[in-house]
Amino acid sequence: MNKISSELLIVKGELSDEERLKKQSNYLRGTIIDDLNNDLTGGFTGDNFSLIRFHGMYQQDDRDIRLERADQKLEPRYSMMLRCRLPAGLITPKQWLAINKFATDKTIYGSIRLTNRQTFQFHGILKKNVKLSHQMLHSIGLDSLATANDVNRNIICTSNPISAQLYEEIYKLTKKISEYFLPQTRAYAEIWWDEKKTKCIDKEPILGNTYLPRKFKISIAIPPYNDVDLHANDLNFIAIIENNNLIGFNLLVGGGLSIEHGNKMTYARTASEFGFFPLNKLLDVASAVLTIQRDWGNRTNRKNAKTKYTLERVGIEVFKLEVEKRSGIKFKAIYPYEFTTRSDRIGWIKNIDNNKWNLTLFIENGRLLDDLNGCLLKSGIAEIASVHEGEFRITANQNLIIANVPEYHKIKIENIAYKYGLIKTITSQRENSMACVSFPTCPLAMAEAERLLSFFVTKIEKIMHKHGLDKEYIVFRITGCPNGCGRAMLAELGLVGKALGYYNLYIGGNRIGTRIPRMYRENIQENEILSNIDQLIADWAQKRNSAEDFGDFVIRTGIVKAVVNPVYDFWNEEVI
Structure with a gap:
C-alpha cells in the first residue's frame, strides 16, 4: 500500500454529532423507555428521535x-x-x-x-x-431490528428465478448474512420484548461500538435478472451457476444513489467489479467489506460517509487488496454474466x-x-x-x-x-415505473412521488401512443427528494423532487440498471416536464435504431453524454 493511500484511510476532523449520539446511547438504549412512558408528547425526543431508527x-x-x-x-x-x-x-x-x-x-x-x-x-x-x-x-x-440508520439494512435478492432449489439456497445465504450482521446489543429485546436485563457487557464485534459510519446495503443478484438494482447497493454478490450448481459469486462494491441538490461532493455511483470468489468464502468476504467501511468510512461528514465515497477516496485497488487480506482470499477474474431485465x-x-x-x-x-x-x-x-x-x-x-x-x-x-x-x-410502462413514499408521511420529502406516479404514467402512456410506441416502455421513476429511495438514479427517465411541484429531470440510464442517468433539465414543473418528455419520445420514435431502448438512444444521439466517472462528470451539464 503506497504512502498516499495510507494517509487517506482515516478521515481526520471533528466527528459528526451522530457519532457522539451512538457513543453515548448505551448500545442503542438511550432513554427510549422514558419517552414511551411520556404522555405529554406523541413523539420521541432528543437523541431518541434518531436512536429509534436503529430499532427499525x-x-x-x-x-x-x-x-x-x-x-x-x-x-x-x-x-x-x-x-x-x-x-x-x-x-x-x-x-x-x-x-x-x-x-x-x-x-x-x-x-x-x-x-x-x-x-x-x-x-x-x-x-x-x-x-x-x-x-x-x-x-x-x-x-x-437494524432496518434503518447506521447498520446493515434489509438484504435483498432475486425473488423469482425459475429454479426453486436455487432460490432456496440463495434465500438461506441471505438470511445467514442478515443474522450475522445484526447488532448484538440486547437493547431491542429489553425495550420491546421486556427481556430481563443481564449483567453481561455489550459488545459489537462486527459493527463496532459506534456502529457504521452510514447505512449499508447488500444485494444478491441471480443473472439474467437484475431485479435487485445491484448498483444501488454498497455490497453486491452476483450468483455464478455452473451445471445447475451455485459455485460462488462475483463481488461488486460501492454502488449508491443518494445525492444532495447542488452539492458537487455528492454523486450517484455504480458498483465496481472486484472479482470472483468461491461459495464457502461468502461470509468472510461480506465481513471484510463491511468492516473496512466500518474502519475507513468518513465519520466527520455524513454526506460523504457511504461506501462509494470511501472507495473513491482510498482507491479501488487499495480497498480490494484489503478485502483479500481480511477475508483470506485472492480474487479470480470476474466470471462472465449478463443481465437482460430487472422488471x-x-x-x-x-x-x-x-x-x-x-x-x-x-x-x-x-x-x-x-x-x-x-x-x-x-x-x-x-x-x-x-x-x-x-x-x-x-x-x-x-x-x-x-x-x-x-x-x-x-x-x-x-x-x-x-x-x-x-x-x-x-401496460409495460406501468410495470416498469416506480416511486418512493414521499408525502404525506416522509419527513425528507420535497415533492410528491407515490401520489403522483399513476398520473405521470398515464400521461407518458398517452405520449407513447401518440408516437406509435404503445408496446414499448421506458424505465421511469420518481423520488420525492435526492436521497434515492425511489432509485431514480438508475432510471432511463427519472424525476427527483426539488420543491413542491418542481423536479429535476434525468435521462440516459439503461433498461438493465447498469448506467447512471444525467440531469437534463433542472427545477421544472409538470407542464415543462411533459413537454420535454413528449419531444424526447418523438425523437426516439423517429430516429431510433431498430429496437433501440430510450436510454441508449439519448446517449447515442448525444442528447446527453453518458456518466462515465461520476466523481468528475456526474454534475457536468453535458446536454444539448
Missing part, C-alpha cells in the same frame, strides 16, 4: 395537516413508520395475516406498504401502539424443478389498502393468505409473489386474485 422506526407526522395543527397550537400529528427485517422478502401466509390485522386495527392509514428493499412498512403507528407492533412481530418470528415477470411462472407455480401480482406503488372506492387489494391478499400453502415473496420492484403454488391450487388462488382486482391488464 422513523418518527413522522402527517404533513398534509401540519400547518393546520400549528395554527391550532397543537404539536404535529406524530406517528411512527416501522420497517420489518425480512431477508429476501420471504414471509409466510400466517405471518401475513398477523401483519394484515395489525395494519387494520392499529395504524392510522390501515395500509401495508411493500418497499423496494423487499420488505413491508407500517405507516401511522401512534406511540401508544409502538410496543404492540414489536411484540406482534416477535410473536410471529419477525422483528424490525418482475407479472403472472404465472412455473419452477423447473418442483412443478410448482409462482404468481407475481403487480401492486402499484407497493401500497396495499382497502379504499373507499371499493378497491380491496389488502383484503384480497388476506383471503389468499388464508388458503395459500406456500409462501409470499415481496419483490424489489414493490410487487408480491404468491410462491410455490401446487398445480391443483392454481385456479383457487387465481379466482381470488381476479375477484379483488389483483390480476388485471397492466
Whole structure:
C-alpha cells in the first residue's frame, strides 16, 4: 500500500454529532423507555428521535395537516413508520395475516406498504401502539431490528428465478448474512420484548461500538435478472451457476444513489467489479467489506460517509487488496454474466424443478389498502393468505409473489386474485415505473412521488401512443427528494423532487440498471416536464435504431453524454 493511500484511510476532523449520539446511547438504549412512558408528547425526543431508527422506526407526522395543527397550537400529528427485517422478502401466509390485522386495527392509514428493499412498512403507528407492533412481530418470528440508520439494512435478492432449489439456497445465504450482521446489543429485546436485563457487557464485534459510519446495503443478484438494482447497493454478490450448481459469486462494491441538490461532493455511483470468489468464502468476504467501511468510512461528514465515497477516496485497488487480506482470499477474474431485465415477470411462472407455480401480482406503488372506492387489494391478499400453502415473496420492484403454488391450487388462488382486482391488464410502462413514499408521511420529502406516479404514467402512456410506441416502455421513476429511495438514479427517465411541484429531470440510464442517468433539465414543473418528455419520445420514435431502448438512444444521439466517472462528470451539464 503506497504512502498516499495510507494517509487517506482515516478521515481526520471533528466527528459528526451522530457519532457522539451512538457513543453515548448505551448500545442503542438511550432513554427510549422514558419517552414511551411520556404522555405529554406523541413523539420521541432528543437523541431518541434518531436512536429509534436503529430499532427499525422513523418518527413522522402527517404533513398534509401540519400547518393546520400549528395554527391550532397543537404539536404535529406524530406517528411512527416501522420497517420489518425480512431477508429476501420471504414471509409466510400466517405471518401475513398477523401483519394484515395489525395494519387494520392499529395504524392510522390501515395500509401495508411493500418497499423496494423487499420488505413491508407500517405507516401511522401512534406511540401508544409502538410496543404492540414489536411484540406482534416477535410473536410471529419477525422483528424490525437494524432496518434503518447506521447498520446493515434489509438484504435483498432475486425473488423469482425459475429454479426453486436455487432460490432456496440463495434465500438461506441471505438470511445467514442478515443474522450475522445484526447488532448484538440486547437493547431491542429489553425495550420491546421486556427481556430481563443481564449483567453481561455489550459488545459489537462486527459493527463496532459506534456502529457504521452510514447505512449499508447488500444485494444478491441471480443473472439474467437484475431485479435487485445491484448498483444501488454498497455490497453486491452476483450468483455464478455452473451445471445447475451455485459455485460462488462475483463481488461488486460501492454502488449508491443518494445525492444532495447542488452539492458537487455528492454523486450517484455504480458498483465496481472486484472479482470472483468461491461459495464457502461468502461470509468472510461480506465481513471484510463491511468492516473496512466500518474502519475507513468518513465519520466527520455524513454526506460523504457511504461506501462509494470511501472507495473513491482510498482507491479501488487499495480497498480490494484489503478485502483479500481480511477475508483470506485472492480474487479470480470476474466470471462472465449478463443481465437482460430487472422488471418482475407479472403472472404465472412455473419452477423447473418442483412443478410448482409462482404468481407475481403487480401492486402499484407497493401500497396495499382497502379504499373507499371499493378497491380491496389488502383484503384480497388476506383471503389468499388464508388458503395459500406456500409462501409470499415481496419483490424489489414493490410487487408480491404468491410462491410455490401446487398445480391443483392454481385456479383457487387465481379466482381470488381476479375477484379483488389483483390480476388485471397492466401496460409495460406501468410495470416498469416506480416511486418512493414521499408525502404525506416522509419527513425528507420535497415533492410528491407515490401520489403522483399513476398520473405521470398515464400521461407518458398517452405520449407513447401518440408516437406509435404503445408496446414499448421506458424505465421511469420518481423520488420525492435526492436521497434515492425511489432509485431514480438508475432510471432511463427519472424525476427527483426539488420543491413542491418542481423536479429535476434525468435521462440516459439503461433498461438493465447498469448506467447512471444525467440531469437534463433542472427545477421544472409538470407542464415543462411533459413537454420535454413528449419531444424526447418523438425523437426516439423517429430516429431510433431498430429496437433501440430510450436510454441508449439519448446517449447515442448525444442528447446527453453518458456518466462515465461520476466523481468528475456526474454534475457536468453535458446536454444539448
